[in-house]
Amino acid sequence: MTSTMANSQQTTADKDELRAIVARVLELGTEEVTDDAGFRDDLGVDSLALLEIATQIEAAFGVSLTDDDISAADTLDEIQQLLDKARRSDS
Numbered sequence: 511m512t513s514t515m516a517n518s519q520q521t522t523a524d525k526d527e528l529r530a531i532v533a534r535v536l537e538l539g540t541e542e543v544t545d546d547a548g549f550r551d552d553l554g555v556d557s558l559a560l561l562e563i564a565t566q567i568e569a570a571f572g573v574s575l576t577d578d579d580i581s582a583a584d585t586l587d588e589i590q591q592l593l594d595k596a597r598r599s600d601s
Contacts, residue, residue: 525590531566545586
């Protein structure tokens with residue numbers, strides 16, 4: 511398997527886990543947490559729920575997310591980018 515394929519599969523697995531975390535915190539079905547659904551506008555995320563999402567992501571992936579970064583994220587794609595950034599800075 512090439513490195514690009516492995517990275518793509520890892521990103522897909524990560525996004526599935528991120529989707530599951532967001533859905534669990536918000537008590538939604540995973541199908542409702544689309545890649546581009548706005549956390550605040552579409553899913554009704556408030557600051558407390560966002561903090562819980564961040565805490566669960568940190569625990570699941572062993573990374574640290576800053577309050578500023580997590581507060582600025584508004585979609586699953588943006589959370590995925592934060593996770594990727596956190597992994598790069600932690601390594």
